[in-house]
Amino acid sequence: MEQVFNEIKKLLDLNKITYKVYDHEPTPTSKDAARVRGTKEEQGAKAIILRSEGQFFLCVLPGNERIDLKKLRLIITKKSLSLATKEEVLKVTNCVPGEVPPFGNIFKIKTLVDKSLLRNEEIAFNAGLMTKSIVMKTQDFLKIVNPIIEEFIE
Secondary structure, three states, X not given: OOHHHHHHHHHHHHOOOOEEEEEXXXXXXXXXXXXXXXXXXXXXXXXXXXEEOOEEEEEEEEOOOOEOHHHHHHHHOOOOOEEOOHHHHHHHHOOOOOOOOOOHHHHOOEEEEEHXXXXXXXXXXXXXXXXXXXXXXXXXXXXXXXXXXEOOEO
């Protein structure tokens, strides 16, 4: 099950990005993850898979925030938008909710980042497993992922 983690490491190493890996107890929530990493909850890059009209999107926001689906629906200009089911998340990312990293590019899906995440010099995220996290510079993350930056938190 380390396939996604290894893809992220390979991508970061290939681009000569400095990062730290943390092995820890399973962290299904942003609050749990921040506690075991010793980071602030708002540093957590929470990655959520959404679906609309057969298309999937990866939305990344601070761990202490919630998505505003109405705002996001206007951004992506779709009539319907909903959270992907656990089965859809697994199919699209090979991860279960809570393990999904903020790298839509490795899953070949569009990535949107809420601009409030950019207040952090570093971000932290579960990296394809609930027991492995990566902490890296936010600017390096933006260079690697090249996301669409918008405002879509409540």
